[in-house]
Amino acid sequence: MTHGEYSKTPLYSEHVRLGAKMVPFAGWLMPVQYTSIIEEHQAVRNDVGIFDISHMGQLIVEGAGAREWLNVMLTNNINKLGVGMGQYTFLLNERGGVIDDLIVYRIGEQKFLLVVNAARRDKDFAWLQNHHKEGRSLDRPSSGLETAAPCELMNRSKDFGGVAIQGPRIADLFHALFGKDITLPPRNCIANFPFDGTTVSVARTGYTGEDGIEVFFCATDGVKFWNAVLEKGKPLGIKPCGLGARDTLRLEMCYPLNGSDLSPERNPIEAGLGFFVDLNKSTFIGRDVLLKTTEIGPREKLVSFRMKEKGPPPRPHYAVFQNSERVGEVTSGTISPSLNWGIGLAYVSSAHAKIGADIDIEIRGQKFPATIEKKPLYKK
Amino acid sequence: MTNVPDDLLYTETHEWIKREDSDKVRVGITDHAQSELTDVVYVELPKMDRQANAKEPIAVVESVKAASDIYAPVKGTVVEVNKALEADPGLINREPYGQGWIFVLKIDNADELKQLKDAEAYRKQIG
Numbered sequence: 024m025t026h027g028e029y030s031k032t033p034l035y036s037e038h039v040r041l042g043a044k045m046v047p048f049a050g051w052l053m054p055v056q057y058t059s060i061i062e063e064h065q066a067v068r069n070d071v072g073i074f075d076i077s078h079m080g081q082l083i084v085e086g087a088g089a090r091e092w093l094n095v096m097l098t099n100n101i102n103k104l105g106v107g108m109g110q111y112t113f114l115l116n117e118r119g120g121v122i123d124d125l126i127v128y129r130i131g132e133q134k135f136l137l138v139v140n141a142a143r144r145d146k147d148f149a150w151l152q153n154h155h156k157e158g159r160s161l162d163r164p165s166s167g168l169e170t171a172a173p174c175e176l177m178n179r180s181k182d183f184g185g186v187a188i189q190g191p192r193i194a195d196l197f198h199a200l201f202g203k204d205i206t207l208p209p210r211n212c213i214a215n216f217p218f219d220g221t222t223v224s225v226a227r228t229g230y231t232g233e234d235g236i237e238v239f240f241c242a243t244d245g246v247k248f249w250n251a252v253l254e255k256g257k258p259l260g261i262k263p264c265g266l267g268a269r270d271t272l273r274l275e276m277c278y279p280l281n282g283s284d285l286s287p288e289r290n291p292i293e294a295g296l297g298f299f300v301d302l303n304k305s306t307f308i309g310r311d312v313l314l315k316t317t318e319i320g321p322r323e324k325l326v327s328f329r330m331k332e333k334g335p336p337p338r339p340h341y342a343v344f345q346n347s348e349r350v351g352e353v354t355s356g357t358i359s360p361s362l363n364w365g366i367g368l369a370y371v372s373s374a375h376a377k378i379g380a381d382i383d384i385e386i387r388g389q390k391f392p393a394t395i396e397k398k399p400l401y402k403k
Numbered sequence: 404m405t406n407v408p409d410d411l412l413y414t415e416t417h418e419w420i421k422r423e424d425s426d427k428v429r430v431g432i433t434d435h436a437q438s439e440l441t442d443v444v445y446v447e448l449p450k451m452d453r454q455a456n457a458k459e460p461i462a463v464v465e466s467v468k469a470a471s472d473i474y475a476p477v478k479g480t481v482v483e484v485n486k487a488l489e490a491d492p493g494l495i496n497r498e499p500y501g502q503g504w505i506f507v508l509k510i511d512n513a514d515e516l517k518q519l520k521d522a523e524a525y526r527k528q529i530g
Contacts (some may be wrong), residue, residue: 358444
């Protein structure tokens with residue numbers, strides 16, 4: 024594809040103006056860095072940084088049957104959400120494999136917002152749409168979905184843009200943007216706030232391990248909001264941050280990246296994310312497989328590891344060995360900018376996936392020692 | 404705009420070559436290459452005394468995002484490597500034509516250097 028065939032976010036011209044290096048990502052042209060991945064990473068750990076997340080998708084499910092229907096589509100228990108609350112959850116296929124990991128917010132009594140990965144946006148929507156139709160048909164009485172009261176499913180991704188503003192100085196920046204007396208939404212909660220003649224949604228969520236918010240706005244308000252954040256954030260040391268820093272920040276926290284650490288061939292139990300699956304729910308897609316995986320134990324587990332010596336960074340697809348036996352494969356790896364040390368995530372056969380275990384990562388034909396460690400790999 | 408010094412030679416694969424003696428060249432990667440790679444976090448230096456043919460990969464420069472091979476620009480033997488890069492690989496980003504050099508090659512045939520690009524040709528290549 025040439026650059027012309029990629030989608031551009033409402034903030035594209037701002038990235039170019041700031042001198043960002045633009046790269047294709049999930050069909051979008053996105054900034055990978057503005058000045059330096061390491062500097063941007065440190066800005067988020069020490070001060071505050073802003074990321075364009077307009078490529079992510081926004082799906083709306085609304086109606087009297089929305090809650091019940093989504094609880095069958097998603098793994099976490101949506102009944103735990105009061106209005107204004109959100110939760111991390113999975114959309115699974117019938118084999119229990121991950122189609123997408125996402126955050127679902129209850130933004131009204133009968134209205135839900137799903138914020139999904141850019142690369143899976145259209146797949147998610149198609150999957151939900153197919154099941155939405157199925158749920159209403161009577162020729163599949165055993166699916167358990169036909170009882171759901173009606174709800175509407177809408178793909179609103181094109182109407183919205185979004186940014187993540189992350190870092191320890193987020194509270195100061197929030198108040199500078201929205202007013203001294205305005206309260207930050209609690210962790211995982213979402214609320215609307217007036218901003219310069221428009222309204223934006225602010226969620227206390229993120230993908231960096233730092234305190235922070237994600238803000239969603241009308242695509243046409245994007246540039247105005249972005250520039251306001253950069254201006255108000257200047258005294259706080261704000262930096263615009265690209266996908267490069269987003270990846271190193273999330274990896275230090277061992278947050279999974281869909282397409283690397285999660286895939287339709289992996290289920291959340293193998294990925295160590297069973298906390299976001301409620302097996303007590305009577306039905307949801309993939310439940311049977313996850314019950315079985317929980318019962319007999321997963322064949323492989325996603326583990327986090329740290330290299331023992333300073334050396335080359337581990338990278339996806341490198342083989343993992345234990346006592347010269349091949350036991351797994353790296354799915355994410357980097358030199359952690361915070362630790363200045365090689366770290367990564369790997370699927371390792373369960374028998375070998377013990378915290379504290381010594382493993383070797385094969386890099387260009389040579390084995391480098393590493394240790395399986397507890398998550399997260401970075402702590403303040 | 405990236406810096407392309409006039410007094411160096413270049414390869415298609417973004418190495419710069421500086422003639423040191425009649426039979427020695429110093430090699431590094433260009434300003435353009437370091438900027439494309441982003442922050443360099445690891446350099447696998449070539450082994451001393453290693454012999455290599457032109458266009459043979461002999462070192463690896465790894466950034467946060469990817470690993471990239473570095474090629475011998477001409478046939479020769481490695482006679483010096485930049486050990487400073489082991490402790491501070493970021494030298495490649497900060498001083499690609501200075502302290503960020505990677506190795507020195509004792510070359511077999513100085514005529515081979517004629518096949519390399521001059522600054523103008525390299526500037527054209529990177530647009």
